[in-house]
Amino acid sequence: MTERAADGGARYAGARVHRVEDDRLLTGRGTFVDDVSLPGMLHACFVRSPIARAAIQRIDTSAALALPGVRFVFTAADLNPGVREQWHTTIGKEMPETPRPPLAEGEVRFVGDPVALVVAESRYLAEDAAELVEVDYEPLPAVVDYTEAEHAKALVHESHGSNVIAQLTTVPASAFDEVFASAAHVASETIYQQAYAPVPIEGRGLVVDYSSVTGDLTIHASTQTPHEVRLFCSRLLGMPEERVRVVTRDTGGGFGQKVMVQRDEMCLMLAGPVVGAPLKWVEDRRENLLAAGKSRQEHAAVKMAFDADGAIQAAYIDFVQDCGAYPTPWPLFPAAAVGTFFPGPYRVPRGGFAVKTLYTNTVGRAPYRGPWQFESLAREVLLDIAARQMHVDPAELRRRNLLRRDELPYKNPNGMNYDNISPLETFEQALAMLDYAKFRAEQAEARSAGRYLGVGLANYVEASTPGYGVYGTEPATIRIAPTGRITVYVAGGSSGNSIETTVVQLTADALGAKIEDVDTVQGDTAVTGFGAGTAGSRSGSMTAGAVRETAAVLRERILAIAAHELGVAIEDIELADSRASVRAKPAVGVSFKDLAALADAPAGLEASARYTANSPSIWVNATHVCTCEVDVATGRVQLLRYIVSEDCGPMINPNVVEGQIAGGTVQGIGGVLFEHLAYDDDGNPVATTFMDYLLPTAAEVPAIEFGHIETPSPGPGGYKGVGEGGAIGAPPAVVNAVADALSPFGVKITRLPLGPSQIVALLDR
Amino acid sequence: MGEVSVKLTVNGQPRAATVEPRVTLADFLREQLQLTGTHLGCEHGVCGACTVLVDGAAVRSCLMFAVQADGAEVTTIEGIGSPDGGLSAVQSAFRDCHGLQCGFCTPGFVVSVTAFLRDHPNPTDPEIREALSGNLCRCTGYQGIVNAVQQAAGAARRGELR
Ligand code: FES
Ligand code: FES
Numbered sequence: 009m010t011e012r013a014a015d016g017g018a019r020y021a022g023a024r025v026h027r028v029e030d031d032r033l034l035t036g037r038g039t040f041v042d043d044v045s046l047p048g049m050l051h052a053c054f055v056r057s058p059i060a061r062a063a064i065q066r067i068d069t070s071a072a073l074a075l076p077g078v079r080f081v082f083t084a085a086d087l088n089p090g091v092r093e094q095w096h097t098t099i100g101k102e103m104p105e106t107p108r109p110p111l112a113e114g115e116v117r118f119v120g121d122p123v124a125l126v127v128a129e130s131r132y133l134a135e136d137a138a139e140l141v142e143v144d145y146e147p148l149p150a151v152v153d154y155t156e157a158e159h160a161k162a163l164v165h166e167s168h169g170s171n172v173i174a175q176l177t178t179v180p181a182s183a184f185d186e187v188f189a190s191a192a193h194v195a196s197e198t199i200y201q202q203a204y205a206p207v208p209i210e211g212r213g214l215v216v217d218y219s220s221v222t223g224d225l226t227i228h229a230s231t232q233t234p235h236e237v238r239l240f241c242s243r244l245l246g247m248p249e250e251r252v253r254v255v256t257r258d259t260g261g262g263f264g265q266k267v268m269v270q271r272d273e274m275c276l277m278l279a280g281p282v283v284g285a286p287l288k289w290v291e292d293r294r295e296n297l298l299a300a301g302k303s304r305q306e307h308a309a310v311k312m313a314f315d316a317d318g319a320i321q322a323a324y325i326d327f328v329q330d331c332g333a334y335p336t337p338w339p340l341f342p343a344a345a346v347g348t349f350f351p352g353p354y355r356v357p358r359g360g361f362a363v364k365t366l367y368t369n370t371v372g373r374a375p376y377r378g379p380w381q382f383e384s385l386a387r388e389v390l391l392d393i394a395a396r397q398m399h400v401d402p403a404e405l406r407r408r409n410l411l412r413r414d415e416l417p418y419k420n421p422n423g424m425n426y427d428n429i430s431p432l433e434t435f436e437q438a439l440a441m442l443d444y445a446k447f448r449a450e451q452a453e454a455r456s457a458g459r460y461l462g463v464g465l466a467n468y469v470e471a472s473t474p475g476y477g478v479y480g481t482e483p484a485t486i487r488i489a490p491t492g493r494i495t496v497y498v499a500g501g502s503s504g505n506s507i508e509t510t511v512v513q514l515t516a517d518a519l520g521a522k523i524e525d526v527d528t529v530q531g532d533t534a535v536t537g538f539g540a541g542t543a544g545s546r547s548g549s550m551t552a553g554a555v556r557e558t559a560a561v562l563r564e565r566i567l568a569i570a571a572h573e574l575g576v577a578i579e580d581i582e583l584a585d586s587r588a589s590v591r592a593k594p595a596v597g598v599s600f601k602d603l604a605a606l607a608d609a610p611a612g613l614e615a616s617a618r619y620t621a622n623s624p625s626i627w628v629n630a631t632h633v634c635t636c637e638v639d640v641a642t643g644r645v646q647l648l649r650y651i652v653s654e655d656c657g658p659m660i661n662p663n664v665v666e667g668q669i670a671g672g673t674v675q676g677i678g679g680v681l682f683e684h685l686a687y688d689d690d691g692n693p694v695a696t697t698f699m700d701y702l703l704p705t706a707a708e709v710p711a712i713e714f715g716h717i718e719t720p721s722p723g724p725g726g727y728k729g730v731g732e733g734g735a736i737g738a739p740p741a742v743v744n745a746v747a748d749a750l751s752p753f754g755v756k757i758t759r760l761p762l763g764p765s766q767i768v769a770l771l772d773r
Numbered sequence: 774m775g776e777v778s779v780k781l782t783v784n785g786q787p788r789a790a791t792v793e794p795r796v797t798l799a800d801f802l803r804e805q806l807q808l809t810g811t812h813l814g815c816e817h818g819v820c821g822a823c824t825v826l827v828d829g830a831a832v833r834s835c836l837m838f839a840v841q842a843d844g845a846e847v848t849t850i851e852g853i854g855s856p857d858g859g860l861s862a863v864q865s866a867f868r869d870c871h872g873l874q875c876g877f878c879t880p881g882f883v884v885s886v887t888a889f890l891r892d893h894p895n896p897t898d899p900e901i902r903e904a905l906s907g908n909l910c911r912c913t914g915y916q917g918i919v920n921a922v923q924q925a926a927g928a929a930r931r932g933e934l935r
Contacts, residue, residue, distance in 0.1 A: 024871075027868070030868040031868075032876075033875075035860070036849065037810065038810075038877075039809075040809075043803075208875070208877075209875075209909060258877075260814075260875045261875045292813075504875030504912045666871070666916070667917060670915075671874065671911070674914030675911070705907075706905035706915040
C-alpha cells in the first residue's frame, strides 16, 4: 500500500499505509488503563455530592470502614493537606487559577463534586462502601443558569468575590456605532450553544503504584499528556520529578478532556502513596458525564455591518461563557480566542470583542476539540441570517468576502495574522463537489412537492500547532539496534490520532529505511523526553519536526560510517531500503544492520534532538457543506450529503487526516442534533447515561466526502494540524442547513440544540 | 457474598471458576479470566463496547451475569482471529479501511459485525448502518467502520468470514 518515489527508495509520507497500532487493538491485545492489573491492587470509588451547592456538615465513614474488604475512606481532611503545588507545565505557575481542592472542603459546588474516596479490595466493594458513607449536607442557594450568574446573590466561590471569573474587552462595541449606523445592512443576533462534552468511550482513569522502598511512583494513566501528568504529580506531591514515571499505552479517546489533570486525578495521586498497594480508579459513564467536565455552553451578541455590495465593514462579538464551578484551565484565554478568531477567513476591516467567563454550580469547563469553535458557529450562522435579510445567496455573500490568496498575509482586526491558507479555494471546491446550483434546483423542486431540503455552508480558519512556551518544542530519539531494528522514541499522548503510525512513516522516510524495520515507543516518560502531548492540533507538525531534526543527526553518522566502510565520499552514498549504497553502483552497499553493528556494538547507532517551532501557530482552513431534509411534522433532520474541503497542507497519511476530520465532524453533528449535557433548574444533571446523553450512531451519520487543497505551512514538511477542525466546521454547517430547509417558514435559528422537539417548537411559533 | 461455580467454554477452552452471583459476564471475563479485550464504555447496555458472542449470539456482557453464562460457549475478541494470531476477514477489513482510531470501541464492533455478517452476508447500506447503530464510536465518525463492513461482506459472501 505504499507508493514508490522516483529515487527508488520507499516514500511513506503521503501514503495510506496500514496503522502500526491496529494489530493489537483489533485482537483485544491493547493496554488501556483498566487493563492494567498489578499484584495486590486496590480499587477506588468516589462519594460524590448529590446537591448542586451545600455546606458539608458531617461525614461519617464508620459504616463504610466496617465493611470487610474496605481499607480506607479519605475525606478532604486526609488528602487535601498533602497538596504542595498545583499548576500545569503548559499553563505556567503565574497564571491565575480557580482554587481546586482535591476533595470538596466545607462546601460542595456541583452535583458530582468529589467528597470522599473509598479504597477497597475490589471495585464492587468500593462501590458498596461508597453508599455507606454518610454525609450531612445543608443545601445552599445554587447558581445554575449562567445567564443570571453575574447578578446572583449566591457566590460559587466566596473567596473570588464575584461569579464573574474574568473578562476582557479589546474595544467597546460603541467604538463602531458610526460604522453600524451608516452601514447599508446590519445583521445582529444573540446566538446560544448548549452544553455538550467530549465523551470519550473510555472514561478517565489512573493506576497509581508507589514503592515505599525505592520512593518511586509509577502512574498508568489514560491521558493525552503523559509528561504533563508526570510533572504535575511531582509538584503536587513535592516529589522529585525523576521519581515519578507515567506510562500510557492505549488511551480510549480524549478530545481535550484528557489534557489537564483534574481534581479526581489529584485525589488518586495523593492517596496512592498512602495505601500501601497499587491503586486503581477508572470512572464509569455516569461519573464521566457528571464530573469529567462540560464544554460549549455559551452565547454571544454578534453583529456585522455590510456595505451595499455585501462587503463586510465591521464585525463585533460580545461573548459570555459558562465555566461551571471548577474550570480547568483558567478560562479567560481560551474564551478570548473566541473573540480573536471571530472574523474568520474573511476580509473584515474593523472589529473587536468582549468576553466574559462565569462560575456556576455545575460541572467545570474542560477543553474539547476546538475549544473556541463558537466563533465559527456564531459567525457562520450570522452570515446566513444576513444573507437572508439582504436577499443574497449565502454562497455569494461568502464569496464576496472570503480572503483571496493574493491578500495574504492578512491581519484580522483582532491581531491574528493569517498566512498560507486557501479559504476561497476550499470553498469553491466544496461547492463544486456538491454542485451547488443543481442542489438549489432540487431544493426548489422538492419544496413544490412539500419536502424541505436545505444546504448549510461554513468556512473557518484555525490556529494549529501553538509554537510558544513548552508547546513549541518536541524531542525524539532514534536508535538503530545491531539487529537492524529502528526504534523512534517520542513523548506520545496518542489517544486515537495514529501518531505511532505517522512517526514510523516519517522516520522511515527520513532515514531511507523500510517501514517494516521501524518501531516506535511512546507514552513512557522514563524513556522519552518531555513533550506537551496531544493538544492544539500539534502532534503531526511537532513530531514531524522532532523526527526531522533527529534523523538529520543520525543520517550524518550513517553516511560517515558508510562512506568510510565503502571507501567512497559521503556525497556518493545514498540511503534507501534500510541500506547505504554507492549512488553510481547500487549493488555496492552496506545494510543499516551491519552499520549499526560496526558503529558501536552493542549500542548501535543512536541520536537525540529537539525541534523548536519556527512560528507562533500554523493556520489551517476548511469549508464544510451539509445538506439535509427536515420532516416538518416530526422535526426530524436527516443529513443527506456532507462535504469537507480542507487545506491541511501535504498529508502524512490521508487515512489519518480523513479519519480525524470525520471524527470531529460527527462530534459537531452530534452537538447540534443530539447531545445536551443538561441540568434542571435545581442544578441536577439530567443526562448521566447514554440513554439521556445521545451520541450519534452510524444510522444518523451520512457518508462524508473529502476534498483536499494543499498549501504548505512554514513548518516541517509543510504539514498542518488537522485534529480539531471537524468539530469546528460542522456545527454551523448543520445549523445553516436546517435553517435553510426551514426558511420558507420564516424560522430563524439562534439556539441549540436542534432536536425534533426544538424544531417543532420553532415551526409552531 | 456467597460464590457459585460456573463452567463454560471461552474461546474454545473449557473454563471453571467460582464467582459472586452479582458479577457481570464482562467483569468475569476481564478480571477473572484476564481477557481484557472486552471493554466497558457504559455498563448500561448502550455503547456495545462489551459485546461478546454467547452461543453464537452477540450479547452485551455488561448486562449479563457470569452465572447466566454457565454451560455456554463464549467467544470474545481474543477468540475472533485465527489461532496463529492472524486477523479474521472482519478484523482485516477494519485495518484496511481505517475503521478504528483509539481502538476502545473496536472489539465490540468487530464481534457485532462478525455475528451480523454471518447472518446477513448480503447487507444493503442502510442495513449495515442499522446493524451498527447498537455500537458507539466517538473517534471515527463511523466512516471507516461502514467501509470495513462493506469490504468484509464480500468475504462473508464467499464464506470466508474467519
Ligand atoms: S459497556 Fe456494555 S453496552 Fe456499554
Ligand atoms: S475508535 Fe475510539 S471510540 Fe471508536
